[in-house]
Amino acid sequence: MSALTLLGFGAGGWGAALLAAAATTLALALCGFAAGAVLGAAAAAAKLSGAAPLRALADVYTTVLRGVPDLLVIYLLYFGGSTALGTVAGWFGATGFVGLPAFGVGVAALGIISGAYQAEVFRGATLALDRGQLEAARAVGMHRGLMLRRVVAPLVARTALPGLGNVWQILLKDSALVSVTGLVELLRQAQVGAGSTRQPFTFYLAAGALYLAITSLSTWGFSRAETRARRGLP
Structure with a gap:
């Protein structure tokens, strides 16, 4: 059977299966990236806060997750979570292995991993803010929530886009590691x-x-987003 027939959409072709698997990969990466953005923003806020316990907790999170292999995180979440779930199920008389949903574990693992990297991207973007703009926002009477929504968040997002693009590309390739849980x-x-x-x-x-x-x-999309975000800048 020729390569075109194997990869086609006719009888015996694997084209539809490969495209469906590619859609699963994309959905897995998108969900993991979104979860990581939430965790990363929270960790970045903790790192920049005045509370020493929060800073220490965020430092431990980013240091550990960036220092251990991504595959190990996936193994720990899948097999460790399944073991814990099986123990709880055993209290109610259940027996045998109780597996966690592979897609959900993949999203959680990728979110936790990418969150550690996104935290540093958001932290760096926040530290790069022009303090004069923040002072101007306070001068016109903006309260903290309004200043965060109209000034800080847009400026941080603009500065963070290149770094987030790199995190996304790495995350997309790391999604292949989730196959160890049986996810197709x-x-x-x-x-x-x-x-x-x-x-x-x-x-x-x-x-x-x-x-x-x-x-x-993805590269084209992030490039367009960066160009749009930097409109009016030299």
């Missing part, structure tokens, strides 16, 4: 196709092309 994302589907047809080069090359297409579109 793009790399896992390529492995299944390669094993079933004994055509590994064809399937891994197709998976690489799909990853490259997603990352290229």
